Amino acid sequence: MxxxxxxxxxxxxxxxxxxxxxxxxxxxxxxxxxxxxxxxxxxxxxxxxxxxxxxxxxxxxxxxxxxxxYGSGGEGHQCGRKERGKDSADHLFAKAHLASWLRELGIAAEFTYPEPRGSAVVIRLEDGRSLLVHLDRNRPVAWNNEAWETILGPGVRMAPGVLAQRGYVHRIRFDDRPEGGRTMQFGTELPGEGTTWGSLVDAVLTPENLLHTTKPAAIHAPAPAVQQVTAPAGRAIVTVAPSTAHTASVARQADSVRRALLRLDIALRDHPRGVLPAVETIRRLLEADQEPHEAARLRIALGRGERWLEERARRRRAVVERLQERPAPELYRQAAELMKDPDASAEEREIVAAVEARARRVQEQERAAREQERAARREAEDRERAERRATAEREWAERAERRAAEKAEAKERSVLQARVEKAQKLAPAVRGALKKAAREQRTTTWSEIQQKTGLHQLGRLDHEDKVELLSLVESDTAPDTPLWSALLAADGDSAALRLHRDVSHRLSRPLPPNDADLINQLAAERTQLHRPW
Ligand SMILES: [Zn+2]
Known part of the structure; x- marks a missing residue:
């Protein structure tokens, strides 16, 4: 193993x-x-x-x-446990059984575990006497210890001669219970007879002796030197009527009584759900034939258990009622715990389950509301972010548009400026050429003017340049006299007519809307310009 x-x-x-x-x-x-x-x-x-x-x-x-x-594969962590086998808790089992036994006897006692832990148990009784349970198999028993009585654990050997000298030795031994835990037996070894084992229940503690009732006669009192610390004279700490016929079956019965009482004890102390089964076991035992003193003990224990169950049921009812009136988490926690009791009624369980269902529904609703709120908040944030982004994009686009417009405007201004400058340079020569053509009673063309003035730029002018140029040429022409540039439109082609209309418009001179009338007007103006100067 x-x-x-x-x-x-x-x-x-x-x-x-x-x-x-x-x-x-x-x-x-x-x-x-x-x-x-x-x-x-x-x-x-x-x-x-x-x-x-x-x-x-x-x-x-x-x-x-x-x-x-927890959290280990059984190795690789710091644990200094020296003994791990099934005997390693014998000191604790010895204490548990002895404590329960003394409690049953109504004797207060204090337990200590001398070092090294597990080697012994010391029980100090209320009258000052003490019992030493020696469990260490590797160390010799110190018979001259301070204890009033020494009990040997499983497998503890004695030096030769000790038994003969003392006349008896008390021993304990343990047996596994299948469902966990260990039962303890108490025995007395007599010279030449071996050990007689029985239940601890059969042991009697008197002011003078620790006796095993199956072997009462043979046992002497512990050594006088130790007896100095005995109980006050005459005070019987406890008396247990020695039974007369201890057959094996009676011993077994006594053992089951012990177990039942112990089980109730443990349940009452820290295992509430175990109380009802423990009480039921005691009831069952009472139905069978029991020794009178066993029956008495069982009845006392039964009373204790039943009173506890009644009190528990009262508390359960009270908690359930309060929970129904005004549910609160702490109350619900208590109720849920109490509903684990095997004797909780179906009605109580239903009420608690309904409260729980209601609480869960409320919780669910609250959770949903919180979730909805969170979603709404998230949506609002998303919306706000999107709006901020859209605003930023719009502002950026507006700025870009403004910059482009400014750029276009600047470009237009510079084009206009260049056109005006060009026109200013060419205007005097063009005006001169037109006046000269008038004097010589001719019409003229752009190419002729270019030829006569030698200004090559004239060949590269577009419609707008020409409008600008002729507007300048005519800037000091009197309003009631024809434009000199009428001589350029004399042959009546459509481009020339359009130029004449645009120049007249710039100079705010009204013209007939249809071209035939305009051509007639231009002919009249040419005649006027051709008059002798
Ligand atoms: Zn450990």
Whole structure:
């Protein structure tokens, strides 16, 4: 068997001393998990080197089931547990059984675990006496210790002669329970007779003795030297009526009574869901034939369990009522926990389920509302972003358009400027040529003027240049006299007529709209220009 497998642990918290033993088979582990589903399991500090981290159960089919640290493959982390085998929690099991036994007897006791942890348990009774349970198989038993009585653990050997000298030795031993945990037996070894085993329930603690009722006669009181710290004289700490006929079946019965009482104890302390099954077990045991003192103990325990169940049912009803009136998360949490009780009624469960459904619906609605709000916000943001982008694009386009317009305007201005400058340069010569043609009673053409003046630029003028040029030429022509440039339009071709119309328009001189009238007017004006000067 793999010695590194962790077989033992504690329930509830890292510093708990309530022992846990992992069952070996998967089937037993399943039962164990069901029974302890709401209890945590720890690598307890009550173990020598225990790291205090939480453990889980590992269900294995190729090897025995075992505990394992969370977040590890079982290795590679810091855990100093020295002993991991199934005996390694014997000190805790011994304490649990002895504590329960003393509680049943009504005796207060304080337990300590001497170092190294696991080697022993010391029980200090309220009257000052103490019991030492020696569990360390590797160290000799110190019989001269301060304890009033010493009990040996499983497999602890004695030096030769000790038994004969003492006359008896008390021992304990453990057996696995299939569903996890260990039962404990209490026995007394007598010289030449071996050990008689029985339930711890059969042990009696008197002011003088720790007796095993199956072997009462043979046992002497512990050594007088130690007896100095005994109870006040005459005070019987407890008396348990010794039974007369302890057959094997009675012993078995006593064992099941013990287990049932222990189970109720544990359930009442920290496993609420276990109370009802524990009470039912006690009821079943009471239906069978029991020794009178066992029956009495069972009845007392039953009363305790039933009172607890009634109180629990009252609390359940109260919580459910309050939850119905005014649901609140804390109340719901409590109710949900209480609904795990096996005896919670169908009606209670229905009410809590309805409250839960309602709460879930409200939550769902709130979540949907939040989601909607978020979506609306996102949409608004998107819209705003798009608007900002559109504005920026529009502004950019407007700026570009403005720049282009400015550029076009500047270009136009410079074209106009060039045209005006050109016209100013050419105007005097063209005016002279036109006046000369008038004097000589001729008409003329652009090419003739170019020829006569020698101005080659005239051949490169476009329509607009010509309008500009002739407007300048005529700038000081009197309004009531014909334009000199009428001589250029004399042959009446369409380009010449258009030029004449545009120049007249610039100079605000009205013209007949149709070309025939214009041609007539031009003929009249030519005659006027040809008069002798
Ligand atoms: Zn550990």
């Amino acid at each position: 793999d010695r590194r497998l962790i077989r033992t642990a504690v329930f509830g918290s890292p510093d708990s001393d309530e022992p846990a033993l992992c069952p070996e088979t998967p089937e037993e582990l399943d039962a164990f998990r069901r029974e302890h589903e709401d209890v945590t399991i720890w690598c307890g500090t009550m173990f020598e080197g225990g790291c205090g981290r939480q453990l889980m159960t590992r269900r294995c089919t190729d090897k025995i089931c075992h505990f394992a640290h």
